Amino acid sequence: MTERASQRSNSRAGTGKQRGAYHHGNLRQAIIDAAVEVVSESGVEAMTLREAARRAGVSSGAPFRHFPGKRELVLAVAEQGMAILRRDMERRLAQCKSENPLVRMAVLAHAYVQWAMRHPTHYRVLGDRLLIDFYSSEPLLADNRWIRDNMQHLLEKADERGMLAVNDLALANLQSRAMAYGLARMLVDGHFPEFDLANDDSAGAAMIDALDGFVALLSRDPDGVLKEIRAHK
Template identity: 80%
Template sequence: MTQSSRPASAPGTAAGKRKGAYHHGNLRQAIIDAAVALVTESGLEAMTLREAARRAGVSSGAPFRHFPDKRELVQAVAEQGMAILRSTMEDSLARSPAQGPLVQLAVLAHAYVDWAMRHPTYYRVLGDRLLIDFYASEPLLRDNRWIRQKMQDLLAAAADAGMLAITDLARANLQARAMAYGLARMWVDGHFPEFDLAAKAAAGAAMTDALDGFVASLAKDPAAVLGEIRALRG
C-alpha cells in the first residue's frame, strides 16, 4: 500500500485549540490548528494570521516563520484536510480487504462523505479552488492522484471480472466522484432539511442509500452488488 500521508497531529483536536495551547511544541501545527478552529467558528474571512497567532498563544509575528501570508496558511489547512481524507479512505479499505471491487468502491465513497461530515471546514477549504493553489501543491496533487488511481483501479478490476454494465470507465469514475462530492456538498451547505432530513443520522442514512444505489447501478447484477454492500455494514 502507498505510504500513508496522515498529518502529524490527531485530526480531531483542531477545533478544540484555544489561546495558550502552544507550549514549545510544533509551532507550524499549532498555527494550522488555530486556523482550522477560527474558520470553523467564524468563516474564512475572519481568519487572519494575527488572530491565528492569538488563538495559538504566540506572538503576532510567529506565524510568518512558516506562512508568509494568509493564502499560504489556507493552503496548509487544505493539505492537512486532504491528508486526513486519504487516511480515512486507506483505513476504510483496510477494514474490507476481502471485498469485491465494486463493494470497495462503495467503501471509498462512504469514507469520503464520512470525512466531509466530520470535517466540514476542510471540505469547504478544499472545495473552493479559488482559495488555494491546488495544482501548485505537491501534497494535494499526490493525495488526489492516489484517490483517483484507487477509483480507476477498482473500476478496472470490476470490468476485468465482467461485473460492469458500463464500458466507459472514465465516465463512471467521474460520476462516482460527482455523486459523493455532491452529497457531501449538500450536507456541508445545509440542504438536507429541505428534504425533511435535518437530523445528522437521517441525512447520513439517505446519503448511504444514494451511494449504494449508484454503485450498484454500475453492475450487471445490481441486486447482488447492493446486497454485498449492505452485508458489509451488517
C-alpha cells in the same frame, strides 16, 4: 474532537477564545489548528495570521516562521484535510474483507462523505479552488491522484471480471466522484433539512444509501452488489 463537535462546543462556550499559551510543541500544527477554528466559526474572510496566532497563544509574528501569508496557511489547512481523507480511505480499505471491486468502491465513497461530515471546514477549503492554489501543492496532487487512481483501478478490475453495466470507465469514475462530492456539498451547505433529514444521523444514512444505490447501478447485478455492500458495512 471532530470539527463539527468542536463547532458545537465553541458555540456553547462562546467564540473568539484563545487556546492558551503555546508551550514549545509543534508551532506549525498549532497555527493550522487555530486557523481551522477561525474558519469554522467565522469563515475564511475572518481568518488572518494575527488571529490564528492569538488563538494559538503565540506572538503575532510567530506564524510567519512557517507561512509567508494567509494564502499559504489556507493551503496548509487544505493539505491537512486531504491527508486526513486519504488516511481514512486507506484505513477503510484495509478493514474491508470483500475483494469485490464495487464493494470496495462503495467503501471509498462512504469514507469520503463521512470525512466531509466530520471535517466540514476542510471540505469547504478544499472545494474552493479560488481560495487555494491546488495545483501548486504536491501533497494535494499526490493524495488526489491516489484517490482517483484507486477508483480507476477498482473500475478496471470490475470491468475485467465482466461486472459492469457501463462501458466508459473514465466517465464512471467522474460520475462516482461527482455523486460523492455532490452529497457532501449538500450536507455541508445545509440542504438536507429540505428532505426531512434534519440531523447528522439521518443525513449520513441517506448519503450512504444513495451512494450504495449508485454503485449498484454500475453493476450487471445491482441487487447482488447492493446486498454485498450492505453486508460489509
